[in-house]
Amino acid sequence: MVNTKVKLCGITLSNPIIPASGTFGFGQEFAMLYDLNCLGSFCLKALTKEARYGNPTPRIAEGKNGVINAVGLENPGVNEFIKEEYPRLKKIYKNKVIANVSGFSIDDYVYVVKKLNNCPQIGWFEINISCPNVHGGGMAFGTDKDVAAKVTKAVKKVSKKPIIVKLSPNVTDIVSIAKAVEKAGADAISLVNTFLSMRIDLKKRTPIIKNTFGGYSGDAIFPIALRMVYQVAHAVKIPVIGIGGISSAEDVIEMMLAGATAVEIGSANLVDPYICPKIINDLPKVMKQYKIESLKEIIGGCK
Amino acid sequence: MKNVVLKIKENKLIAKNTYRLVLTGDLTNKYPYRPGSFVNLLIPGFYLRRPISICDINNKEVVLIYKVVGKGTLQLSKMKKGEINTLVDMGNGYNISPVKNTALLVGGGAGIPPMYYLAKELLKKKKHVITVLGFNSEKEIFYDNEFKKLGVKVVIATLDGSVGVKGLVTDAMKGLKYDYVYACGPIPMLKAIYKDAKAPGQYSLEERMGCGFGVCRGCSIKTKAGIRRVCKDGPVFKGEDIIW
Numbered sequence: 306m307v308n309t310k311v312k313l314c315g316i317t318l319s320n321p322i323i324p325a326s327g328t329f330g331f332g333q334e335f336a337m338l339y340d341l342n343c344l345g346s347f348c349l350k351a352l353t354k355e356a357r358y359g360n361p362t363p364r365i366a367e368g369k370n371g372v373i374n375a376v377g378l379e380n381p382g383v384n385e386f387i388k389e390e391y392p393r394l395k396k397i398y399k400n401k402v403i404a405n406v407s408g409f410s411i412d413d414y415v416y417v418v419k420k421l422n423n424c425p426q427i428g429w430f431e432i433n434i435s436c437p438n439v440h441g442g443g444m445a446f447g448t449d450k451d452v453a454a455k456v457t458k459a460v461k462k463v464s465k466k467p468i469i470v471k472l473s474p475n476v477t478d479i480v481s482i483a484k485a486v487e488k489a490g491a492d493a494i495s496l497v498n499t500f501l502s503m504r505i506d507l508k509k510r511t512p513i514i515k516n517t518f519g520g521y522s523g524d525a526i527f528p529i530a531l532r533m534v535y536q537v538a539h540a541v542k543i544p545v546i547g548i549g550g551i552s553s554a555e556d557v558i559e560m561m562l563a564g565a566t567a568v569e570i571g572s573a574n575l576v577d578p579y580i581c582p583k584i585i586n587d588l589p590k591v592m593k594q595y596k597i598e599s600l601k602e603i604i605g606g607c608k
Numbered sequence: 609m610k611n612v613v614l615k616i617k618e619n620k621l622i623a624k625n626t627y628r629l630v631l632t633g634d635l636t637n638k639y640p641y642r643p644g645s646f647v648n649l650l651i652p653g654f655y656l657r658r659p660i661s662i663c664d665i666n667n668k669e670v671v672l673i674y675k676v677v678g679k680g681t682l683q684l685s686k687m688k689k690g691e692i693n694t695l696v697d698m699g700n701g702y703n704i705s706p707v708k709n710t711a712l713l714v715g716g717g718a719g720i721p722p723m724y725y726l727a728k729e730l731l732k733k734k735k736h737v738i739t740v741l742g743f744n745s746e747k748e749i750f751y752d753n754e755f756k757k758l759g760v761k762v763v764i765a766t767l768d769g770s771v772g773v774k775g776l777v778t779d780a781m782k783g784l785k786y787d788y789v790y791a792c793g794p795i796p797m798l799k800a801i802y803k804d805a806k807a808p809g810q811y812s813l814e815e816r817m818g819c820g821f822g823v824c825r826g827c828s829i830k831t832k833a834g835i836r837r838v839c840k841d842g843p844v845f846k847g848e849d850i851i852w
Contacts (some may be wrong), residue, residue, distance in 0.1 A: 314762075328824060334840070338609065350825070362815050362827065365827070372823065374818060374826055376826055377824050575819035575823065576655065576657065577611075578821060
């Protein structure tokens with residue numbers, strides 16, 4: 306029997322597979338397709354202080370082996386979430402989930418964290434300082450190491466749960482930002498969020514995305530995400546969650562060899578809604594193939 | 609929603625840029641398929657699936673009619689045999705219960721196919737059906753005979769006047785008597801129908817979709833009833849709920 310268990314900030318996951326924020330809603334749609342209890346955990350759609358519709362449509366475009374989105378953090382707001390969505394979570398999942406938190410000011414982040422502190426099924430906060438689709442929020446906090454550290458410090462101060470800081474790849478030096486948030490008290494780092502990108506409609510000669518730019522994700526970004534995970538994992542002591550274009554058990558192992566303790570699966574969920582259970586199913590087989598007895602032993606194992 | 613691998617039985621040109629694709633396989637489903645719902649096709653070489661509304665369906669076969677509008681549908685039109693990974697039973701289709709006696713079904717171009725399955729379902733409920741089909745010109749006309757074979761009244765409108773009423777579907781709607789409207793087509797057409805219609809109705813909207821099953825929020829729109837996902841809460845919405 307192979308061992309797929311990993312530990313993330315003191316909490317044991319049955320396997321390292323975590324659907325990423327924004328590709329899994331609040332789990333309800335997927336719970337109609339399969340038993341979510343097979344998942345190591347899952348990330349909730351980003352929550353903000355106020356309800357948000359997000360950006361005007363079209364806010365989806367396609368690229369080779371990937372998708373551009375400019376959704377812009379559509380969500381019901383943290384209070385509505387606690388009232389309507391949170392109570393339904395325990396009906397579909399027995400373990401702890403990750404709440405993704407975003408905002409437009411440090412106070413916003415603190416507000417959301419404080420509100421969610423008393424939700425026992427939330428095991429971690431993933432602080433989203435990397436959404437490329439909102440002006441004056443999200444990524445604005447993740448592209449400057451001092452601001453990133455400031456947000457981290459502020460949420461760490463009020464949080465009753467481990468803080469995972471989700472980093473943007475749209476920076477010159479991701480390592481310096483990773484180090485800054487580690488120093489500011491982050492318990493873990495997840496990376497990467499989407500890559501700023503665009504497409505142009507040849508007939509109209511206008512951007513396909515109404516907001517001009519969106520975030521690129523999907524298979525295409527895997528090698529770049531892997532490189533960044535490798536760099537960050539070698540520079541910090543806290544656990545790293547690898548995100549970016551993962552769509553197979555082999556990809557998971559590769560990310561873990563680069564230094565990831567767990568992985569988040571994003572866009573692949575949109576194309577194949579059964580991708581996460583498939584990967585979980587394949588993992589033991591692929592582990593045997595590469596003579597891996599315990600997944601946690603390969604973390605950062607790339608020589 | 610159900611994920612099935614379907615076999616291509618037929619994929620042929622039936623009008624200008626318009627193809628009829630017949631897929632076969634295990635299409636048994638817990639619930640009956642709703643007219644106005646769609647399937648999501650995975651086309652090799654393309655990352656996102658392509659949503660296409662159902663023209664006709666039973667437990668073994670689904671008929672789809674699509675227009676070549678970009679690289680994805682062009683690639684699809686070249687697939688003459690083999691298999692297609694398909695998500696079926698997607699979206700919230702037309703509700704047929706509000707019709708008292710006569711339903712007016714208005715389709716424009718690629719918006720016509722879902723009207724066929726809708727007409728069949730309404731006929732099963734012993735309702736009268738009038739269809740208004742809008743095209744740019746004669747070369748684009750398809751399925752007019754199939755509708756006639758169902759025994760429903762068919763009125764054709766062409767922009768260039770090559771067949772039927774010259775003008776828009778709203779020109780062809782004048783003088784018709786009905787108590788409920790169903791429409792599918794480009795937004796400006798739907799808007800004009802809503803404005804001219806003498807009865808309440810349901811309208812099928814279109815947006816660029818990411819997933820097609822409600823999780824990515826790529827296709828959310830604002831409606832009078834709140835934020836709704838075109839893929840999951842729609843694509844069909846009540847006319848009075850749409851912010852025109």
